[in-house]
Amino acid sequence: MALSSTSLDTPVGLLTLVAGNDGLAAILWPDDPPSRVPLGPLADEPGHPVLLETERQLRAYFAGTLRVFTVPLAFRGTPFQKDVWEALLTIPFGETRSYAQIARQIGRPAAVRAVGAANGRNPISIIAPCHRVVGSTGALTGFAGGIAVKRRLLEFEREASLAPEPAPGG
Missing domain, CATH: 1.10.10.10 (Winged helix-like DNA-binding domain superfamily/Winged helix DNA-binding domain)
Incomplete structure (x- = not known):
């Protein structure tokens, strides 16, 4: 399954948001080595609904108006x-x-x-x-x-x- 990604400029730097159809898979830092969070190929798709909702919630968090995130998460790990x-x-x-x-x-x-x-x-x-x-x-x-x-x-x-x-x- 291909994962969609977009970038978001935040007060702590440019973050890469990654999502699949099952939810948010990653928020990556600018200098993240690919081995820290192996994801495979990413498609630039800023209009993905999970990515749009993640952007909205992160903006609210950094504005101080959101303390609990509700975006669906899709952890990939052991x-x-x-x-x-x-x-x-x-x-x-x-x-x-x-x-x-x-x-x-x-x-x-x-x-x-x-x-x-x-x-x-x-x-x-x-x-x-x-x-x-x-x-x-x-x-x-x-x-x-x-x-x-x-x-x-x-x-x-x-x-x-x-x-x-x-x-x-x-």
């Missing part, structure tokens, strides 16, 4: 990776979790390093908020978009979480 990525979706806007907390959440408390590796291969950055995962001491650790972008996203969410909750459907 069952373990999918468990980790699904756990990322439970981290509330403006909060963080440690790799150890995610490992416990998925029922694999000894798999902290494997959680870190899966987190690093998260194909749907920002929406599956791998930027909200930090070291056990609270230290910012690896992030595909870079540590500076991770810091910026976390600071943005902390500041936005102090504002009144946006209206539903934001």
Whole structure:
């Protein structure tokens, strides 16, 4: 199945959005090596309905009016990776979790390093908020978009979480 893609300029850089008929498959950073999220051939199709909805939701997120994404997701990975990525979706806007907390959440408390590796291969950055995962001491650790972008996203969410909750459907 061919995947459709488009680019979106955001406050954290130019992102490549990738979708199939089953949902959003990836949000890629400008310097992402192809091996981090292997996808195969991409067709430039900015009018794809999933891509249009992803653009709308990301714009609302960066405007501070959306805290929970509802775009359909189509994770492509191993069952373990999918468990980790699904756990990322439970981290509330403006909060963080440690790799150890995610490992416990998925029922694999000894798999902290494997959680870190899966987190690093998260194909749907920002929406599956791998930027909200930090070291056990609270230290910012690896992030595909870079540590500076991770810091910026976390600071943005902390500041936005102090504002009144946006209206539903934001």
